[in-house]
Amino acid sequence: MIRELVVTFYDRVLRDPELGPIFHKAVSGRWSEHLAVMVDFWSSIALRTARYSGKPQAAHMGLDLTPELFARWLDLFAGTAREILKPDVAEFFIERARRIAESLQIGLGIGPKALRLP
Numbered sequence: 245m246i247r248e249l250v251v252t253f254y255d256r257v258l259r260d261p262e263l264g265p266i267f268h269k270a271v272s273g274r275w276s277e278h279l280a281v282m283v284d285f286w287s288s289i290a291l292r293t294a295r296y297s298g299k300p301q302a303a304h305m306g307l308d309l310t311p312e313l314f315a316r317w318l319d320l321f322a323g324t325a326r327e328i329l330k331p332d333v334a335e336f337f338i339e340r341a342r343r344i345a346e347s348l349q350i351g352l353g354i355g356p357k358a359l360r361l362p
């Protein structure tokens with residue numbers, strides 16, 4: 245189930261006009277490794293398998309990410325999750341993704357909290 249979510253979502257991400265180029269540039273030639281890491285990541289979150297032990301914050305530095313790009317990412321993710329997963333399971337994944345997106349943005353200095361500063 246997690247594999248299907250990850251494969252379908254990143255297939256859409258790659259074809260997205262805004263997100264696609266970022267991934268093509270950053271992950272070119274390592275796509276299947278990226279998918280495997282993302283399956284481990286979600287497996288760790290949803291099933292507490294501890295299969296993932298990376299550093300998501302560092303992976304997103306230097307990519308020039310914006311709140312708009314995060315909103316796009318979350319939109320695509322929510323759409324895919326609601327299509328593929330049972331409703332309660334989909335909402336669990338979406339809620340986790342939202343919270344992680346928020347903490348990534350705060351870490352990058354572009355978070356909702358950063359934006360509210362004068």
Ligand code: HEM
Nearest residue numbers: 266267270281285298299300303309313314317341344345
């Ligand atoms: C604007 C939105 C986002 C973009 C453009 C983006 C882009 C990327 C890229 C290009 C990588 C690969 C880095 C590399 O291997 O060199 C990556 C890795 C990763 N992303 Fe994102 N990401 C976004 C949002 C998110 C969100 C919201 C999550 C979590 C819910 C997430 C979780 C991860 C994880 C776990 C990795 C693997 C890090 C590692 O190598 O251990 N990303 N992302």
